[in-house]
Amino acid sequence: MATPMRIPVLIAGAGPTGLMLACQLARLGIDFRLVDSKTGPTQESRALGVQARSLELYQALGMADAAVAQGRQVAGANLYVGERRVQRLPIGDIGRGTTPFPYLLILEQSRNEALLHQALQASGGSVHWGCELVNFQQDADGVTAWLRPSGDRPPYPVRADWLVGCDGARSRVRDQLGLSFAGGTYEHLFYVADTQVDWDLPPGELTVCLSDATFAAFFPMPGERRYRVVGVLPSGADSEQGLRFEAIEAAVRAQMDVPVRFSDTRWFSAYRVHHRCVERFRDGRCFLAGDAAHVHSPVGAQGMNTGLQDAANLAWKLALVVQGRAGEALLDTYHDERWPIAQRLLKTTDTAFRWIVSPEAVARALRLRAAPVVLPRLLSRPAVQQRVFRAISQTGLHYRGSRLSATGPAGPARPGDRLPHADIEPPLAAQRQPVYAWLPPGRFHLLLLQHGSAGLQAQASAWQAELDRHWPGGCSVQAVSADHGGAALLERLGVGTRAAVLVRPDQYIAWTATDFDRPGLLAYLRERLGLRPPDVGNQ
Template identity: 45%
Template sequence: MPAADVLIAGAGPTGLVLALWLTHFGIRVRIVDKAAEPGTTSRALAVQARTLELYRQMGLAQAVVDRGAKVAGANFWVKGRHRARVSLQGIGEGISEFAFLLIYPQDEHEKLLIARLADLGVHVERNTELIRFTELLRFTEPGKEVNAVLKRDGNTEEGCYCRYIVGCDGARSKVREIIGTGFPGGTYEHFFYVADVEAAGPAINRELNIDLDHADFVVVFPLHDEGHIRLIGTVKERPDCTPADLTFNDVGRRAIEQLKVDVRKVSWFSTYHVHHRVTDHFRKGRAFLAGDAAHIHSPAGGQGMNTGIGDAINLAWKLAAVLQGKADDALLDTYEAERIGFARQLVATTDRVFTAVTSTNRWAKFVRTRLFPLIMPVAVRFAFVRRFLFRTVSQTQIQYRESPLSEGRAGVVLGGDRLPWIRFADGTSNYDTLAEPRWQVHVYGDVDSPLEMACRELGVVFHRFAWQREMSDAGLTEGAMYLLRPDQYVALVEKQGVKELRNYFESRQLRP
């Protein structure tokens, strides 16, 4: 009966990232998926800046950027006329090293993650489905473990003991079904399609192109190869057939024709409903939910896959700390506390955006087709608008201020915030030190020597940066102590003090 510290059900981006980070921390994992092969008909496209910042920890960021397509602008069309263009060039300048919108299809993304995981000696177990699991008392030492039953190749059952199980198994999650945490929400009435095609025309310009017509809806996404695009739009009503019977010939063609998209070849085509749901709990006992198993919403803003990856990294370092005896099991309760609030907020936000984009209401149509093309190009000329848009979409605004792991304040930065990013004159940045997922302390300005010694004793990496004006502009406070978690969030921000640093770990029963 093969054992693992963590059994991961589902080998999409969320499960693969969780497996990759846990393996890096030295945790034994098994990752299973009932599909015979990796997905080839994925819908997720955008890789946000926050994901790329975290991907630097595994040396993945540059590989994703090199394989992806940077998008310089977004174009808006109404009734076949190009009404507006919004420049996205450097929209996140000064906020992140990855100050751009990047398109990298999920199927290619998964291949990269699978390859990196294989380099570490971990392989996805295909044709392997989770059937059931139970918690049981361990006989070798006090505590509990999970006894899972897997089915291979559709018939052979196999047992697997593990310390924890994580459901990354999508909207129809077996793990969620077993633990009974529910999946409240709903389904939009609209039916959508996604297609990868080779095409030509004015909208095949390596930028986003969006048709805002009330009678039809389509978005053109550029892919890496010249002339290759992804189309997402509405499907025409066909009451005489099932979704599985639909083909590209059944999609709404008016918007495609108005954008003057000349489709030469359809590589693949799929239809889907869009849901908006969040489970009631991300944890129950030794079972956890992450990604689409925990929350699912409209594709507005390209948030879904990135949110799942954020779940995985948040959970990974905490599982590793508990399994390695560096933290009490209570640390794992902070996973739900930190991630469920953002998931609920995201579902509500994307629901409003999605409804506005697809509504046939007269006022919504007027705003979408008349006001928006006029106002948006003007609004994005203002720096504060561009910063707001980038922070919202890029997920760099995610914070955990209400978390039990967050403490202190210095200036505008509070415990739980993402550390402000700063580019130095020599081309380096303060994020260069975050490449390794470890606890560390940053001090910007002069430092007290007892603090540096205390960091060495505790096993916390210490970095001091000479004070520069740009640090103040970014929101940092001269001489303050910033304790950073392994996932790059500020755990404690305080005046330099050995007592405060020690108390942070002792009060939470944590060891770096």
């Protein structure tokens, strides 16, 4: 048999997670093969909400403007108990200053996939559509996988250094690794309908309605009075294939206390909700990401966004190892950083979901009697509103306990946190732009921040020369004075008038110092990241 083709990374599954991983690797110059048994990007709407943190990643890839133009911005969320609105959360006001995208963007999964696919093609990458991962075996040096093209052609082998399963909740990669997918399935059967809604409630905002019988969530979609409606399938409804929304409309309206009318339903489906998480995200030469690693209830619109963050976390680590710039131990931090987040998300969404749908008397009393009293008092506090926004938007997720996060000044943002949002004025630029758009993806960046510009550019040149001697091409150094956006970053970091900040390729802070400490940074690179010049890994 001929020697199989050798590739650094094989990605199974071209949904949002796989496409994001491929986009990141393409920009990092890493060769990969992305395969999917589908004939093209998903056509169904499926996941709907794009959170601010995902849009920040999109901005770094140059696709945020297109996503925002195609989607619908939701700046407010309402909770109705019975016929009374008990709380409105002003998402846009709360998130302003925290992110360039202080809202929930409603953009169907199909459109996200199309945009990611376009970004991948623009970077020179492609998807092998109609190509299925049939089987694989891993050993100490890599993975031998058998891929089956569409049609009657037999499977053929490829040899990959690393395999990443982004192949969804029914992941073949996870199953063949024999990893458990602990969790369960909610007893209720749920429905989702993309439909036109006529009612007297505030238009264009996310609305959750709780009644004695059930709940329904309304997500505004592009188009006049169009919403995605999610709720519990009424009892007695025939859940067999072929069920139409029109058959349950009367029962849905009867369950709700808010008068509502539906029309022009374009998509409807009944489904069961799972809550599961794999035991580990890395197994030897194989990784799991997105729904292959964790599935959640739809509360909070977190699932697709968490998969995108998985991909952003893993991509740069894989790239450094493939390039021989870091030891394989760096890849263990993917599980160390992402698994706890998946576990916390599973726990919080599961608790919220059970509280919303439980028919038990205590749960019903809490949501129908206690919630209208407690939530307005609690959510009226700015500090609580900020915590809620940061959690749902995923801008507040952090890796402070990671071994990649150095100790540093104890300010509002510290190593392990996402780099705070600020508008930067690059040299020769016509206007300021968000820091996530200014820092190109895929590289480490060292920001030298200072009140006043005296000597700052000379410092930046000295840092760049030092880093290039020890780590050629591994990090770009940027000088940012207070007049060009540095003041806002210094304030949000809480580090005084001068700081050096090392930013990871996924836009998280790795290391900070209140002086320009070159030996301290070099020690961090060697000891925490295990980074080395590229020729070391190739000897």
